[in-house]
Amino acid sequence: MSAGDAMVVIGGGQSGARAVQVLREGGWEGAITLIADEAAQPYERPPLSKAVLLGERTPEQGAIHREAFYREQGVDLRSGCAVSAIDCAAHTATLANGETLAYRRLLIATGAEPRRMSVPGADLAGVHVLRNAGDALAIAGELGPGRRIAVVGAGFIGLEVAASAVQRGCEVVVLEAAPRALMRAVPAEVAQCLVDLHRERGVDVRFDVQVKRFEGEGRVNAVVPGDGTVVPCDAVVVGIGVSPRVALAQEAGLAIDNGIAVDPMLRTSDPDIYAAGDVCSFVHPLYGRRIRLECWRNAEDQARVAALNMLGHDEAHSAVPWFWSDQYDMTIQIAGLPAFGSTRAVRATGTASKVFFAFDEAGVLVGASGVGQTGEIARDVRIAQELIARRARIEPERLADSATKLKSLLAAGAH
Numbered sequence: 402m403s404a405g406d407a408m409v410v411i412g413g414g415q416s417g418a419r420a421v422q423v424l425r426e427g428g429w430e431g432a433i434t435l436i437a438d439e440a441a442q443p444y445e446r447p448p449l450s451k452a453v454l455l456g457e458r459t460p461e462q463g464a465i466h467r468e469a470f471y472r473e474q475g476v477d478l479r480s481g482c483a484v485s486a487i488d489c490a491a492h493t494a495t496l497a498n499g500e501t502l503a504y505r506r507l508l509i510a511t512g513a514e515p516r517r518m519s520v521p522g523a524d525l526a527g528v529h530v531l532r533n534a535g536d537a538l539a540i541a542g543e544l545g546p547g548r549r550i551a552v553v554g555a556g557f558i559g560l561e562v563a564a565s566a567v568q569r570g571c572e573v574v575v576l577e578a579a580p581r582a583l584m585r586a587v588p589a590e591v592a593q594c595l596v597d598l599h600r601e602r603g604v605d606v607r608f609d610v611q612v613k614r615f616e617g618e619g620r621v622n623a624v625v626p627g628d629g630t631v632v633p634c635d636a637v638v639v640g641i642g643v644s645p646r647v648a649l650a651q652e653a654g655l656a657i658d659n660g661i662a663v664d665p666m667l668r669t670s671d672p673d674i675y676a677a678g679d680v681c682s683f684v685h686p687l688y689g690r691r692i693r694l695e696c697w698r699n700a701e702d703q704a705r706v707a708a709l710n711m712l713g714h715d716e717a718h719s720a721v722p723w724f725w726s727d728q729y730d731m732t733i734q735i736a737g738l739p740a741f742g743s744t745r746a747v748r749a750t751g752t753a754s755k756v757f758f759a760f761d762e763a764g765v766l767v768g769a770s771g772v773g774q775t776g777e778i779a780r781d782v783r784i785a786q787e788l789i790a791r792r793a794r795i796e797p798e799r800l801a802d803s804a805t806k807l808k809s810l811l812a813a814g815a816h
């Protein structure tokens with residue numbers, strides 16, 4: 402077998418680690434190389450902002466595969482090793498150490514990079530972002546009773562960090578530039594439920610706040626917004642979103658459009674190169690426009706589809722997006738893309754649990770967001786996911802009526 406008979410996967414995160422498994426399960430008997438620039442074995446990121454910050458588990462406990470998996474499956478895992486260039490014409494990937502690997506098919510699963518602030522003091526010690534295990538351990542080391550933590554950004558990462566920090570006994574301030582939380586992700590009503598919860602737990606959540614600079618001698622001791630206030634703090638966590646890691650693909654000449662642009666088969670503009678996970682953008686058949694998702698389920702689903710297509714299948718990626726976040730004892734689960742519609746029905750599903758349904762202008766169900774106890778929302782959100790896949794048109798009143806069993810709508814063939 403020549404080196405050109407190898408499947409090469411760049412990025413040992415959620416998508417990359419899952420893709421190598423699917424390649425093997427899908428019957429590929431040749432070489433598989435997984436190039437991962439992090440030193441640790443591939444691990445799940447969702448626990449980093451939750452159980453790891455709470456000190457309840459280590460990042461290693463979230464390993465995606467058992468340690469023996471890579472050896473047993475004949476996957477050449479190159480940890481601590483970055484790819485520095487791709488030569489599409491030669492079918493090679495060059496590593497930072499100068500080594501060159503030939504591939505038959507290549508998967509780019511390089512994920513996303515946390516955005517950093519470009520204000521004075523942003524590089525002071527004690528100003529953190531959260532993307533990897535090292536970031537999480539560094540932030541966990543900042544948390545403790547009486548510590549003052551400033552979180553910049555009321556997105557999911559910022560709010561999860563705030564919840565964990567408060568539970569560790571910290572005094573937490575969240576500073577958000579927008580007029581409300583989770584602006585791009587969920588309807589205002591859902592965001593408000595979460596903000597209320599944070600305020601009940603003592604988090605000081607402030608909106609319309611532009612951070613102008615961080616202050617401190619070598620180490621941060623205050624955040625200065627533009628409203629004349631000063632927010633003293635012992636550490637800062639910046640959670641203002643991520644950017645897809647496209648540099649490799651861009652330099653290789655692949656098409657980029659808010660991420661590496663892929664077709665429904667997750668193929669890039671080069672037919673032998675695929676992309677999956679946070680790094681790629683694709684046209685979702687349900688929404689008819691190019692989107693990029695930053696969530697665990699999508700990374701898993703796309704890894705499977707991309708790996709099968711690398712093996713010669715012809716499968717289009719069409720899964721309805723699904724996302725969850727845990728804050729305190731509350732869960733939020735989102736099916737579809739609520740931001741592409743407006744909320745027209747709210748369904749009470751338990752003591753303090755609700756599901757919000759969003760419809761587009763044509764009356765098609767496009768998103769459902771459940772907030773509350775997992776056991777009280779998970780089932781309805783799952784059924785909503787199926788209804789969204791069917792482009793169901795349902796009278797909002799029926800969804801809002803908790804006497805209507807959602808399953809009956811499925812059985813009735815809502816469409």
Ligand SMILES: Cc1cc2nc3c(=O)[nH]c(=O)nc-3n(C[C@H](O)[C@H](O)[C@H](O)COP(=O)(O)OP(=O)(O)OC[C@H]3O[C@@H](n4cnc5c(N)ncnc54)[C@H](O)[C@@H]3O)c2cc1C
Pocket residue numbers: 411412413414415416417436437438439445446447448449450482483484485510511512513531532533558646649677678679680694695696697698700723724725726727
């Ligand atoms: C703290 C945190 C909490 C989260 N919580 C949730 C949650 O509750 N629910 C949810 O749905 N989603 C959550 N997510 C999002 C989810 O984890 C991501 O969507 C998922 O990890 C994306 O997988 P990926 O494989 O695309 O990218 P990643 O998992 O980021 O993996 C990409 C990997 O590629 C590596 N890499 C990059 N460039 C190179 C290179 N040139 N050479 C070699 N390797 C390279 C990176 O270092 C990284 O290890 C969370 C994310 C974070 C950071």
